[in-house]
Amino acid sequence: MSKPMQGWLLGIHTTTPTLGLAMQPVSGSQMKRSQTWSLGRQMAQQLHPRLENFLPPQQWSDLVGIGVAVGPGSFTGSRLGVTVARTLGQGLCLPVYGVSSLAALAYARIETDPVSLLAVQLDAQRGDWYGAVYRYAQATDQLSVVVPEQLWSTSSWQAQLHLLQAQPCSLEIVDGTALADPPVQAVATLAYKAYASGQLSTWSDILPQYLRQPPIDSGALKAPSPPKPPAD
Incomplete structure (x- = not known):
C-alpha cells in the first residue's frame, strides 16, 4: 500500500533535561520545524502543555507517524518520551518509530557537514x-x-x-x-525515512533503550499513562 503524500511526523526527544519537539512534513513543499525547552525536573509536568501548544497549525489528524528518541540518556526522560509516543500511537492508530539518541546525534552532524x-x-x-x-x-x-x-x-x-x-x-x-539542544529534528527525519521506506513499527514495539540496568521496575513503563490526545 502506497504512503500518503501529505501529512506530518511528530518527533519527540526527552532523553536530556531539554525537551525537543519537531514536525517533519511528508511533502517536500512544506517546511519542517522544531523547538526546544530547557525544563529539567519539570519535563513530566510540562511535556503535554508544550506539545499542545507546539502542534498548531497542524492538528492531530494531520499526523501519519511518530518518532521518539528511545535512549540512551536519562532513564526517566527516555521512559517519559516512549510512554507518550506509545500512548499517542495507540490512541491515534499511528506507527511509532523508535530512534536511537546516538543515531540522531550522528544524523544531525551529517546534515551540517x-x-x-x-x-x-x-x-x-x-x-x-x-x-x-x-x-x-x-x-x-x-x-x-x-x-x-x-x-x-x-x-x-x-x-x-x-x-x-x-x-x-x-x-x-x-x-x-x-550539545545544548537535543537533535529532535533528526529524530523526526529518521522516523520519516523509516516511514517512507514502508517499515512497519507499532506502538507496542517501542521500549526505552537504557543500555544499563535502570534503577526502576520495568513495569513502571505501563503506569501512569499520559492522557490520550484530544479529538480535533
Whole structure:
C-alpha cells in the first residue's frame, strides 16, 4: 500500500533535561520545524502543555507517524518520551518509530557537514560512556551501524576510537554531552525515512533503550499513562 503524500511526523526527544519537539512534513513543499525547552525536573509536568501548544497549525489528524528518541540518556526522560509516543500511537492508530539518541546525534552532524565515519559518544556517568559508530553513504543518504551502541568503560571506548583512527578513513567524533539542544529534528527525519521506506513499527514495539540496568521496575513503563490526545 502506497504512503500518503501529505501529512506530518511528530518527533519527540526527552532523553536530556531539554525537551525537543519537531514536525517533519511528508511533502517536500512544506517546511519542517522544531523547538526546544530547557525544563529539567519539570519535563513530566510540562511535556503535554508544550506539545499542545507546539502542534498548531497542524492538528492531530494531520499526523501519519511518530518518532521518539528511545535512549540512551536519562532513564526517566527516555521512559517519559516512549510512554507518550506509545500512548499517542495507540490512541491515534499511528506507527511509532523508535530512534536511537546516538543515531540522531550522528544524523544531525551529517546534515551540517556530511562525513563518512562517525563515532558518537555520550557521558554515561560512573566513568562510563554510551558509544556507537556509524557510516554515512552520501549517495543514498543512508546511515548504517558499524559498531552497535553499547555501554563502554572509558578505557575500552578509547581503545575502540584508537582502532578506528588507525584506519584510512577519517573518523569524526561527535560528543553529544557538549550539545545544548537535543537533535529532535533528526529524530523526526529518521522516523520519516523509516516511514517512507514502508517499515512497519507499532506502538507496542517501542521500549526505552537504557543500555544499563535502570534503577526502576520495568513495569513502571505501563503506569501512569499520559492522557490520550484530544479529538480535533
